[in-house]
Amino acid sequence: MNRILYWFRNDLRLHDNEGFVRALENADQVLPVFVFDPRWFTPHPRLGISKMHVFRANFLLESVADLRQSLQRKGADLIVRVGNPANVLAEIAVEIDASAVYTSKEITQEETDVESKLSTKLKPLNIDLKLFWMSTLYHVRDLPFEISRLPDVFTQFRNKIEKSAEIRPVFETPKTIRLAPDVLPGEMPTLTTLGFDEQNQILALQPDSRRSVPFKGGETTALDRLDRYLWQTDLIATYKETRNGLLGEDYSSKFSAWLAHGCLSPRQIYTELKRYESERVRNESTYWLVFELLWRDFFRFVALRYGTRIFKSSGIKHDLSKKYQHDEDLFLKWANGQTGIPFIDANMREMNTTGFMSNRGRQNVSSFLVKDLDIDWTWGAAYFESRLIDYDPCSNWGNWNYVAGVGNDPRQNGGSQPRYFNIYSQATRYDEQGDYVKHWLPELAQVPGSLVHLVSNLSLAQQEAYGVRLGIDYPLPVIDPTKWVF
Ligand SMILES: Cc1cc2nc3c(=O)[nH]c(=O)nc-3n(C[C@H](O)[C@H](O)[C@H](O)COP(=O)(O)OP(=O)(O)OC[C@H]3O[C@@H](n4cnc5c(N)ncnc54)[C@H](O)[C@@H]3O)c2cc1C
Numbered sequence: 001m002n003r004i005l006y007w008f009r010n011d012l013r014l015h016d017n018e019g020f021v022r023a024l025e026n027a028d029q030v031l032p033v034f035v036f037d038p039r040w041f042t043p044h045p046r047l048g049i050s051k052m053h054v055f056r057a058n059f060l061l062e063s064v065a066d067l068r069q070s071l072q073r074k075g076a077d078l079i080v081r082v083g084n085p086a087n088v089l090a091e092i093a094v095e096i097d098a099s100a101v102y103t104s105k106e107i108t109q110e111e112t113d114v115e116s117k118l119s120t121k122l123k124p125l126n127i128d129l130k131l132f133w134m135s136t137l138y139h140v141r142d143l144p145f146e147i148s149r150l151p152d153v154f155t156q157f158r159n160k161i162e163k164s165a166e167i168r169p170v171f172e173t174p175k176t177i178r179l180a181p182d183v184l185p186g187e188m189p190t191l192t193t194l195g196f197d198e199q200n201q202i203l204a205l206q207p208d209s210r211r212s213v214p215f216k217g218g219e220t221t222a223l224d225r226l227d228r229y230l231w232q233t234d235l236i237a238t239y240k241e242t243r244n245g246l247l248g249e250d251y252s253s254k255f256s257a258w259l260a261h262g263c264l265s266p267r268q269i270y271t272e273l274k275r276y277e278s279e280r281v282r283n284e285s286t287y288w289l290v291f292e293l294l295w296r297d298f299f300r301f302v303a304l305r306y307g308t309r310i311f312k313s314s315g316i317k318h319d320l321s322k323k324y325q326h327d328e329d330l331f332l333k334w335a336n337g338q339t340g341i342p343f344i345d346a347n348m349r350e351m352n353t354t355g356f357m358s359n360r361g362r363q364n365v366s367s368f369l370v371k372d373l374d375i376d377w378t379w380g381a382a383y384f385e386s387r388l389i390d391y392d393p394c395s396n397w398g399n400w401n402y403v404a405g406v407g408n409d410p411r412q413n414g415g416s417q418p419r420y421f422n423i424y425s426q427a428t429r430y431d432e433q434g435d436y437v438k439h440w441l442p443e444l445a446q447v448p449g450s451l452v453h454l455v456s457n458l459s460l461a462q463q464e465a466y467g468v469r470l471g472i473d474y475p476l477p478v479i480d481p482t483k484w485v486f
Pocket of ligand 1: 252259260289293297358363366388390395396397400
């Protein structure tokens with residue numbers, strides 16, 4: 001009897017899951033396992049914030065529970081454990097007399113460290129470890145260049161890949177699963193057992209009514225969202241025009257959280273997009289979603305090429321000359337949405353309250369932290385890591401490298417594409433009437449839209465008229481915002 005243990009990681013789905021399909025093909029019986037690693041919830045050594053805050057933890061719990069239900073509907077189950085994955089998996093593999101452990105290939109250090117430890121444990125037991133590359137639109141083996149020759153400029157990457165590589169078809173969802181018997185399924189952990197206090201649990205379980213998307217983890221909701229964004233609403237057909245929005249559910253796809261946890265495969269999105277293009281409409285917007293998914297691929301390949309550099313202040317460029325401030329008070333004002341710059345504060349408060357922030361918001365708050373406050377960008381990236389539901393090591397740290405000017409694009413930072421954001425220009429362009437900032441900063445609700453982005457300039461009489469006292473109801477600005485205006 002040939003048995004394979006399938007270790008689910010950031011591939012929490014049954015559709016387009018090559019590793020799982022191969023396990024079913026190659027074994028008489030398969031044992032699907034998920035392991036919650038307590039190290040995911042440990043605090044950042046300097047900042048004290050947990051690596052995974054409650055929003056993502058809750059999304060992960062929902063995703064794993066959904067996967068378990070889907071497997072149960074197919075006559076199988078998902079074995080759930082809490083512990084060090086290398087130890088737990090090796091033990092179970094021995095228990096079921098597995099010939100191999102199959103799993104998805106990850107890219108970044110903490111994840112590959114676990115793979116190495118597991119491999120070291122399995123080797124003397126004569127159990128194979130087989131890793132499947134499954135997270136990108138283009139398979140790493142189909143790249144038309146060696147990874148060491150990955151173009152540094154995104155456009156060159158895109159041109160090469162679009163010209164010379166093909167996207168592989170999706171793998172079918174398995175119909176039946178032959179489960180290895182006699183292993184206790186194990187209880188799902190809860191937010192309490194994962195260490196979240198009541199106040200944090202309320203944040204996740206009684207979500208703020210102002211949030212734009214009711215994110216629910218799992219493949220089921222991921223496929224619903226895909227269906228909704230394309231077929232039910234045709235929102236995809238106007239994506240290019242709406243994607244820079246700030247308010248509401250529909251200005252962008254909101255696929256990111258499901259993609260990050262692997263509840264949704266990028267190739268599944270692509271397949272549905274192609275079908276949509278042939279059955280409904282093909283235009284710049286339908287292409288633009290693929291374009292954005294290519295950015296996601298790009299950052300994965302960048303992480304593969306540059307390894308741990310993406311996590312260091314000196315970045316991909318290995319620029320040791322730049323010295324950053326390590327001002328914790330100022331950093332906390334940024335993190336808590338208390339800078340006195342409404343566009344920054346509204347975005348940070350949205351993320352703190354919901355676990356999500358738009359792409360436009362992320363570009364602005366990151367630029368502000370690095371370029372205006374001069375604070376170590378790795379602090380900002382660590383904060384995003386903690387708070388975002390869609391946190392993905394490659395996309396997060398890769399984007400932060402770019403914003404901080406330590407990425408691999410030689411044209412950035414003083415070149416033809418300086419990445420400095422004039423926050424006032426951005427705010428007045430993308431939130432012309434101030435609706436977004438007022439949504440998240442109710443203390444500014446009565447300030448006219450034309451004045452709200454420069455609220456620190458209000459006279460005492462205006463403050464009284466609009467019901468806001470600067471320095472009391474809303475903070476004084478941490479930097480002089482008039483530099484953006486005059
Ligand atoms: C500083 C910073 C940090 C970021 N951190 C993350 C992160 O941890 N996880 C994450 O998924 N995205 C991250 N992004 C990228 C982007 O902001 C989000 O993917 C996007 O806002 C998610 O919303 P959406 O799914 O509606 O995006 P859409 O606009 O609908 O885009 C569709 C998909 O394309 C991909 N995508 C779009 N833009 C980017 C980009 N710039 N880089 C990589 N992929 C992209 C995402 O998978 C996204 O779901 C970050 C951007 C910045 C500037």
